[in-house]
Amino acid sequence: MANTHLDIGGKDSGTIWTAKPVPRPKDGLLLSISNTKVGLTSQGKHMQFVRVAYGCQGNWFVGGDQQGNIYHFNIAANRFRQIYRSGLSCTALVCCLHRPNEILAAFSDYTIRCLDIDTGDVVATLRGHDASIKSLSLDTSGRLLLAVSSKDSVLWDLNSFSRFKTLNGGQEIGVQDVFFLPFSDTIITCFKDDSIHAWETDALEYKYLLPTTPGPSPHYRAFAASQDGKVLVGGGRSSLLHVWSTEAHSLTRVIQLPSKVRQVRQLFFLVEPCDAGASQILGVLAQDGILRLINIHTCKLVFQMGSSDQMLGLACTSPDGRSVIVVTERGDLQVFDVSCVHQPPSAPVMKMLEDTERTSLTTPPVSKLAASRIEPASVPHKTKLVPRPFSEPPDGPKEEEKGSPSLDPEKLKSILKTYGEYPSKYRAFIWRCLLHLPGNHAAYNTLLAKGTHPAYAKLHQQYPIKSRKLLRVLQRALSALAHWSSIFGETDYLPGMVFPFVKLFQNNQLVCFELLASLLTNWCSHWFEYFPNPPLNVLAMVENLLAHHDARLLEHLITHNITTHHYAWPLLETMFSEVLSRDEWLRAWDNILSNHPSFLLFLVLGYLVAARHTLLQCTTPEDFQYFFHHQNTVDINAVIREAYHLCNITPKQLHPDQLLEPFVPLTQGTYPVFNKYPKFIVDYQVRERERIRLEEVEYLRQRQSALELERLTEKRRHEEEAWHRQQELLLEAEGQRRKLLELEEQKLSDQRARLQAMRREMRVKELKVLDAARQRFLEHQQSTKEAEVRRLDGEIRKKVVRRDVETRTLLEDIELRALELEARKTALEQDLERTQHETVYRLRADHEAEVHRMELEWDMLDGEVDGAGEEEKKGMANADARL
Numbered sequence: 001m002a003n004t005h006l007d008i009g010g011k012d013s014g015t016i017w018t019a020k021p022v023p024r025p026k027d028g029l030l031l032s033i034s035n036t037k038v039g040l041t042s043q044g045k046h047m048q049f050v051r052v053a054y055g056c057q058g059n060w061f062v063g064g065d066q067q068g069n070i071y072h073f074n075i076a077a078n079r080f081r082q083i084y085r086s087g088l089s090c091t092a093l094v095c096c097l098h099r100p101n102e103i104l105a106a107f108s109d110y111t112i113r114c115l116d117i118d119t120g121d122v123v124a125t126l127r128g129h130d131a132s133i134k135s136l137s138l139d140t141s142g143r144l145l146l147a148v149s150s151k152d153s154v155l156w157d158l159n160s161f162s163r164f165k166t167l168n169g170g171q172e173i174g175v176q177d178v179f180f181l182p183f184s185d186t187i188i189t190c191f192k193d194d195s196i197h198a199w200e201t202d203a204l205e206y207k208y209l210l211p212t213t214p215g216p217s218p219h220y221r222a223f224a225a226s227q228d229g230k231v232l233v234g235g236g237r238s239s240l241l242h243v244w245s246t247e248a249h250s251l252t253r254v255i256q257l258p259s260k261v262r263q264v265r266q267l268f269f270l271v272e273p274c275d276a277g278a279s280q281i282l283g284v285l286a287q288d289g290i291l292r293l294i295n296i297h298t299c300k301l302v303f304q305m306g307s308s309d310q311m312l313g314l315a316c317t318s319p320d321g322r323s324v325i326v327v328t329e330r331g332d333l334q335v336f337d338v339s340c341v342h343q344p345p346s347a348p349v350m351k352m353l354e355d356t357e358r359t360s361l362t363t364p365p366v367s368k369l370a371a372s373r374i375e376p377a378s379v380p381h382k383t384k385l386v387p388r389p390f391s392e393p394p395d396g397p398k399e400e401e402k403g404s405p406s407l408d409p410e411k412l413k414s415i416l417k418t419y420g421e422y423p424s425k426y427r428a429f430i431w432r433c434l435l436h437l438p439g440n441h442a443a444y445n446t447l448l449a450k451g452t453h454p455a456y457a458k459l460h461q462q463y464p465i466k467s468r469k470l471l472r473v474l475q476r477a478l479s480a481l482a483h484w485s486s487i488f489g490e491t492d493y494l495p496g497m498v499f500p501f502v503k504l505f506q507n508n509q510l511v512c513f514e515l516l517a518s519l520l521t522n523w524c525s526h527w528f529e530y531f532p533n534p535p536l537n538v539l540a541m542v543e544n545l546l547a548h549h550d551a552r553l554l555e556h557l558i559t560h561n562i563t564t565h566h567y568a569w570p571l572l573e574t575m576f577s578e579v580l581s582r583d584e585w586l587r588a589w590d591n592i593l594s595n596h597p598s599f600l601l602f603l604v605l606g607y608l609v610a611a612r613h614t615l616l617q618c619t620t621p622e623d624f625q626y627f628f629h630h631q632n633t634v635d636i637n638a639v640i641r642e643a644y645h646l647c648n649i650t651p652k653q654l655h656p657d658q659l660l661e662p663f664v665p666l667t668q669g670t671y672p673v674f675n676k677y678p679k680f681i682v683d684y685q686v687r688e689r690e691r692i693r694l695e696e697v698e699y700l701r702q703r704q705s706a707l708e709l710e711r712l713t714e715k716r717r718h719e720e721e722a723w724h725r726q727q728e729l730l731l732e733a734e735g736q737r738r739k740l741l742e743l744e745e746q747k748l749s750d751q752r753a754r755l756q757a758m759r760r761e762m763r764v765k766e767l768k769v770l771d772a773a774r775q776r777f778l779e780h781q782q783s784t785k786e787a788e789v790r791r792l793d794g795e796i797r798k799k800v801v802r803r804d805v806e807t808r809t810l811l812e813d814i815e816l817r818a819l820e821l822e823a824r825k826t827a828l829e830q831d832l833e834r835t836q837h838e839t840v841y842r843l844r845a846d847h848e849a850e851v852h853r854m855e856l857e858w859d860m861l862d863g864e865v866d867g868a869g870e871e872e873k874k875g876m877a878n879a880d881a882r883l
Contacts, residue, residue: 005031083117096158106133133148143158177221179225183229197209218234233282233296235267239257262286268282270317321338323335323338444510470503493574522664566624610634
C-alpha cells in the first residue's frame with residue numbers, strides 16, 4: 001500500500017506516491033501533504049498551505065502557501081514540483097479555462113499573476129486593485145476574469161490581459177460577493193444588506209432580483225451554483241441554506257442544518273456522472289471545521305469529513321466530482337476519493353422549508369451597474385414558507401421551469417404589432433421564449449468536445465474576420481452544427497447564413513447554437529432536399545406566390561432571364577443580412593420568429609413587391625445581382641406590412657403553410673435527428689472531401705520530403721564548400737604558425753639563457769638568505785633559553801616565598817589550636833565544678849526532704865498511738881458505765 005503522507009520538506013520536485021495509491025476505507029483519504037522546511041530547530045518550520053485549485057481536466061492541482069510558493073501536483077504523472085516563488089502570501093487561486101497550462105494567482109500585494117505551469121514564467125501581471133483580492137471567478141468561455149476585493153470588483157479581459165470594466169455599484173452599502181453564473185451571461189452580486197441581484201455580463205444591464213425569506217437577516221457569506229447554472233444556494237451566519245431557481249427567479253426551498261452549525265463558511269456543488277449539470281450533492285463547510293456532503297433534494301447526509309480534532313478551513317472539488325481536496329487549519333492538504341466512499345442512507349439531518357405558493361416578483365427599474373450608483377432594492381413580495389414533513393420527498397421543478405422561460409405569444413404579438421419590433425434590451429430573451437430553447441448543456445458540450453470540424457478548419461482563409469473572438473465563435477458554432485448533421489459540413493453558404501446570428505449571440509454560444517438549430521429544423525427544413533442545388537421546392541413556392549400576386553413583375557424578371565435563383569435565393573441564403581441594415585434585420589426577424597415558418601417566404605415576396613418599381617427599371621443581370629446583394633432604399637416597415645397583407649390574402653390552396661410544417665421546438669436532453677437531405681450525395685461529398693484531404697496531406701508530405709531533401713542537398717553543398725575554404729585557410733594558417741613557431745623558439749632559447757643566469761643569481765641570494773635565517777634562528781634560540789632560565793629563577797623565588805608564608809601560617813594555626821585547647825580545658829573544668837556544686841546541692845536537698853518526711857511520719861505515728869489510747873480509755877469508760 002502506498003504511503004498516504006507526503007512531506008515536501010522544502011524540495012523543488014519529487015515523487016508523490018511510492019506505490020499505487022489506495023483510498024483509506026473509512027474516509028477515502030488518498031494523500032496528506034505537508035511542507036516542513038529544515039531550520040535551526042530540530043522540528044523545522046511548518047509552511048502552511050492557504051489556497052488550492054484543480055486543473056480543468058482534474059488530473060492535476062496547484063497549492064499556494066503563506067509565503068507565496070506555488071506547487072504543482074501532477075496526479076497522472078505522480079510528480080510534484082515548485083513552479084513559482086514570490087515571497088508574498090497567496091490570497092486566491094484559479095486555473096485558466098481556455099489555456100489549460102496557465103493558472104491565475106492573487107497575492108497580498110494586490111496583484112494577479114498569470115503563471116505558466118510548464119515553465120514557471122509569469123505570463124502577465126494584472127495591477128489596479130486597492131485591497132487584497134479575496135476571490136477569482138471565470139466566465140464559461142474563460143475570456144473574462146472577475147476579481148473581487150473588499151473595495152472594488154474588476155472585470156479583466158484575459159485575451160489582452162487588460163481591464164475590461166470596473167463594477168462601481170453599491171459603495172455606500174458595500175458588496176459582499178460577486179461571481180459568474182455558469183453557462184450564462186449573468187453576474188450575481190450580493191450586497192451587504194443581503195440583497196442578491198443579477199446583471200448581464202457585457203453591457204452590465206440589470207436583469208432580475210432574487211427574493212429572500214422574511215425574518216432575521218441571513219448575513220450571506222458563501223454561495224454555490226450548480227454546473228448548469230439553474231440552481232443557486234446561499235448561506236451565511238445562520239444554520240439556514242437558501243435555494244433559488246435562476247430560471248424562475250424564485251426561492252424554491254430553505255434547508256435548515258443541524259443546530260451545532262452556526263455559520264457557513266464555504267459552499268460548492270459536487271459533480272456527479274450523467275447528471276447533465278443538475279448537481280444534487282452540496283458540500284457545506286461550517287464554522288466547526290466539518291465538511292458535510294448533503295443531498296439538497298432529500299436533505300440526507302451523504303458523507304462528512306473532518307472532526308473537532310482536525311478542523312478544515314477550505315475545500316475544493318475536482319471537475320469530475322471524484323475527489324475533494326481540503327486545507328486543514330494546520331495548513332496541510334488532504335486529498336479524498338469521494339467516489340469510493342459508500343455510506344448507507346441516513347435519516348434526514350436537515351429540515352426543509354419549501355415554497356408552497358409561487359408569487360411573481362416585480363423587476364426593479366433597469367439601470368447600469370457601472371454607470372450609476374446601485375441601491376439594493378427590497379423584495380416586493382416575500383415568499384411564504386412552511387415546514388414540510390421529512391418523510392415526503394421534495395417536489396421537483398415544474399414542467400414549465402425545466403425548459404426555457406415562457407411568455408404569452410399573444411401579448412408578444414400585440415407588442416410587435418404596436419411598436420413594429422421587440423425591445424432591444426429584451427430581444428434575446430423574447431427570442432429564446434418564442435423558440436422554446438431547451439438549454440441542453442450536456443448535449444452541446446458533447447458536440448463541442450468533438451473539436452473543430454475538418455470542413456471549417458480553414459474558415460479564417462475563406463471568411464477573414466477582423467475579430468479573432470468572433471471568428472472562433474463562428475468556427476465553434478459551425479463545427480457543432482456539422483457534428484450534429486453531416487449536411488452542414490458540406491453547405492457552402494452556411495457560414496454567411498449563420499454569421500449575423502453568431503454575431504448577435506457571441507457571448508452566449510449555447511443559445512446561439514440552439515437558435516440556429518431551431519431555424520434549420522423549422523424555417524430551413526426543406527432547403528436541403530435537392531442538395532447540392534438550391535431548394536427548388538421552396539423557390540417554386542416563391543415563384544408561384546409572385547405569379548399570383550404580381551404577374552407583371554414575374555414576367556419582367558423572366559423576360560430578362562432572372563429566375564428565383566437570382567432574386568429569391570440570395571435573400572434566403574443570407575437571411576436578408578446583405579440587403580438590410582442591423583436594425584432592419586432585427587426588426588424583420590422579430591416578425592419571422594413570431595409567425596409560422598412560411599412567413600419567411602412572404603417576407604421575400606414582400607421585399608420584391610415593395611421594390612417592384614426599382615426592379616422594373618432593371619434590365620441587365622448585373623443590375624439585378626447588385627440589387628439583391630446590397631442594401632437598397634426599401635422601407636422595411638413597408639416590406640413587413642406587405643408580407644402580412646400577402647399572407648392574409650393568399651388562397652389556402654396556394655398558401656405555403658399547407659406544405660411547410662408548423663414550428664416544432666427542440667427536444668429536451670438531446671437534439672433531434674436532422675436527415676432531410678439526399679444522404680448518398682452528402683456521403684459522396686464527405687468521402688470526396690476526405691479523399692481530397694488525404695491526397696492533400698500526402699501531397700504536402702511528399703512536398704515536405706522533397707523540400708527537406710533539397711534543403712539537405714543544399715546544406716551538404718554549402719558544407720563541402722565551407723570545408724574546402726576551411727582547408728585552404730588551415731594550410732595558410734599552418735605556414736604562418738610555422739614562422740611564428742620559429743620566432744618563438746628563438747625567443748625561447750634567449751629566455752632560457754637569461755633564466756639560467758637569473759637562477760644562479762637567485763641561488764646565491766637564496767644561500768645568503770638561508771645563512772642569515774640560520775643565524776637569526778640561533779640567536780632566537782639562545783634568547784629563548786635565557787628567558788626560560790629567568791622564568792625558572794622567578795618560579796623558584798616564588799616557591800620559596802610561598803613556603804615561608806605557608807610555614808608562618810602553619811605556626812599561627814598551631815598557636816590558635818593551643819589557645820582553643822586551653823579555652824576548652826577551662827570551660828570543661830568550669831562545667832565539672834558547676835556539676836559538682838549542683839550534685840551537692842541536690843543531695844543536700846534530698847537529705848533534708850528525707851529528714852522532713854521521717855519527722856512527719858513519726859508525728860503521724862504518735863498521733864495514731866495517742867488516738868488509740870483515748871479510744872481504749874473511752875471503751876473502758878463505757879464498759880464501766882455498763883457495769
